[in-house]
Amino acid sequence: MATGKEAGMTSEHDGVRDLLAAWAFGALPPAEQEIVPRHLAECHSCAAEAEKLRETVRLLDGPPSSRTGVRPWSDVLSTALRARPATPRVAAHAAPYAAAVAGLKALLPEAEGRWGTPVVHDWDVHATVAHLLAADEPLAGRLGIAARVPASPVAEGARWQDAWNRRSAEVIAHEHGRTPEETVADWAAQAAALLATPEAREPELAACATMLMGVRLPVADHFVVRAFEAWIHTDDIGRALGLAVPAPPAGHLGQLVRLAVRILGLALGPAAQPVLFAVDGEQQWVLGSEDEPIRAELALDPVDFCLLMGGRRTPDEVPRRAVGDEGAIRNVLERAASLSWL
Template identity: 75%
Template structure:
């Protein structure tokens, strides 16, 4: 066996663990594992990673693990668990089991599922606000409720979920929520859910959060872009259902990162294509929040797109560049406007206006 043969099989191991190899490749891997102890050990570790992400998986008659139901959505979320895993699966085209607009949420859910076993015995660890790990997960259980309810999925916690009046407006309309009535209702509901879940075991909270997330991903709107194009108002913001799935992905990742930091574990950012979807949504809402009279600022994300925010009738007053992850953390309320790393030229007041407005959109 040459070194090239050895490395070639190692590149196949992640797809082997997820059950996505072609028959001839499965046989190649099986033959190699029979005589290579190091690759056999790596294969077993990757199989355990799959088990962690998606529960116990059985083996087929040839010893190849059965394909995990949503494994193709999980690969990028697992990159902190295995470099080989993410590299190999990135090299193979994914076949998502949900439509593109729901893939970032599915991946974010998978990432949190992969992290939660690390909280065993550490659930009271402080995370953000006055929440511990248990309360942070309970918050996500509450935060997913409005979209679940709009899609006909009943609440898993007793009480009164937050509901918005859903006016009949055109598809794609966006309204920044401001200090609407939903804020008080939302604060009461999230406190209610956290109090309820603190009376239960963390395992019970995990089970209910996982079941609700699975129900969202099983909803017709997660699979049919035409159904998901319908606009609906949730948490004071009117967006197509497809973009409400992106909001759920955004918040799930933010709180996964919160929990990881609290536990001393690095959580990877969303994959580049998912991150791009989140950035574009946040930029669109930021532009509407700034309005058409704000001093125009040319805003760009490092290595990506750029937009003019503010007035279209005046010359650009300043330029602002942010790393896409830092921009998302700013919008998610994890950076103060004056602390976020940035590149700027031009009118500092115009830049400050954009940064402060972005930080105010912490509903995301």
Template identity: 75%
Template structure:
């Protein structure tokens, strides 16, 4: 098999982990996994991650020789049982924990922005700190020295940089242990289990939202950075399961609608397989239509797509569509 053919097979692995291949692709992949140890190992890791994300649990077609995969595909424990609003965060935490062993000896790998893998986990330690502090979880990093009254975005960037600098003076294993302990403590709070307690609105990182939605934001960011790490390592990271992706999309649409405001040129917006929303003015006729895949929409809001490159369907006023795409991309602080 040539290198190009080998790469084409590896591109099928994430879909295989979700049981989403068509029969022709199954016929291509099955014999390759039986012969290629590296792809078989990656396939095993991906399917384990799917299980940890509490997504669909595909079963192997009758007659497939699972060989090297049989041991690795045994059932694994899922993340902690929490209320629906905290489930995407629990799943994302479990997904990152499943990926972390792949980073052994590779912590200096460049990942995103100017961060290496160690800094990326340190950033998540800092990012979770805001909700953790609000819910009474003990701090895992030194207190912030940023002056009160600093604009939230400047304060956030400086705090993230300070935590990364601090963690670079420690071992990656110490950083991972503190991130995991803080995430587990967040998922053990009463607010992660009780929707009524999680209905209280608080302002964190410039957004006044119910605590339940802040758990969704944590899940969104944790998944985004897990995907960043996977890409840096050349490993495919499955997207969130559909029910979690739907929650993330709905929250992102609400935030985008608020960011656009009531005077923007109205655009009929939809994501594949979901409902439609009119973004912008409610007093004018719709000027354009825009459709995005939910996964691509989340990557756009997460700053992983440029407005001009995100795959989309559109018609009508191009300027109105561009306004929505640019505003969506501008929401990212990840």
């Protein structure tokens, strides 16, 4: 059992890790400006993570010549962090979603006057936010949060994909009758309500499994799914507006990768030709049959893997390191790409 001092250090450690992004962007509130440097002087792991974040800020700004006509993402996020209201602390499983929501909220002011900019599919910026409003609905509804757009009946026996596509289209059509600011406000309020649920704060409650979007997962994992989609569409919007959105922090990216690998493994099933699959910075997994010799080895960058699973990379264009049976490798890549509904 931890002593009182150890428990205090653990509490401070967790609190400082939540503040590192704001520290790296020079956006800590005055009350928190002394806490982080003091902790970094004593904690090697936090100090290493802080240095990585500082380097990321420098890379995001790029050389001065690259800034012409484009506001650096670090400026966007730093301004948003300084203006942010206090947010409730959440458990580790909901932290990636909280960070993704904060990132999109930081980006959306850059869309002012450009809401009609094409983003992805046939959506503009306004429609993409409306899609996210619809995408968060299933988890919100399961956790007792009322939908903000009236729902229409779903045909009995309809496939979840068909019902989902119809609902997304309904919400987008509804929101195009409102201002973008109203849509953003409803999306942000729904996200805040999700992060305020007991399931976002208490791992024991979030361990309960539920079926959403065609897959049965613990509620904790559904929060990670929400983070995945929010980041993907933030990246979509950023590209449309000329801003390079950074990848999630390493710890959050690892959560996205591990969940994506589990879903990919389930989709491939135990009869697929076995492939030793690795994601840089993460562990290795055997995908497919565990009773046969490994037919191939495949390694991907974590961001590229997430973009492949999110439908933003194709099997032909995703960078990879691979040896062995090309058919087995192709099967993994094509199955990963086929799982996207984003």
